[in-house]
Amino acid sequence: MPGHQAACSHDVEVSPSRDLGLAEVLMIGPGPNIGSSISLLIGMATSIVGPGPLIAFVLNFIITPFTALSYAELASGHPETGGRYPWIKEGLIAPLGFLGGWMSWQGHCIACSQYAIGFGRALDVIARRSTRPVPMYKRAGVSRE
Secondary structure, three states: OHHHHHHOOOOOOOOOOOOOOHHHHHHHOHHHHHHHHHHHHHHHHHHHHOOHHHHHHHHHHHHHHHHHHHHHHHHHHOOOOOOHHHHHHHHOOHHHHHHHHHHHHHHHHHHHHHHHHHHHHHHHHHHHOOOOOOOHHHHOOOOOO
């Protein structure tokens, strides 16, 4: 297949495109925080400690702009893909970059588990408030026979 060899050229260079607008960039940070914190954690935390989470949100509101400015400075100084990994690897030692990448991945896994818990609780509330009670075996999709 001579035509196949021409289609599999190894001279192709792929680079990331930088087409995010201001709205997209601004939603990268607050999106996960609003999703997990407001929807799930605020109700649970308030039932346990009272108005204490309000103090945490105020402190987070104060600290977040400094974190965002640090990330903006790093991204403009080192415009590489890979998130925190290349920044940590270049600024510190390589094993710490590896550790930073895995800690970031673990944080995303924890956030996804919070989303799953919140989604499950929301479905539970909807199922309990439905006007027509649905037997448990029908919710699970099991036949009664």
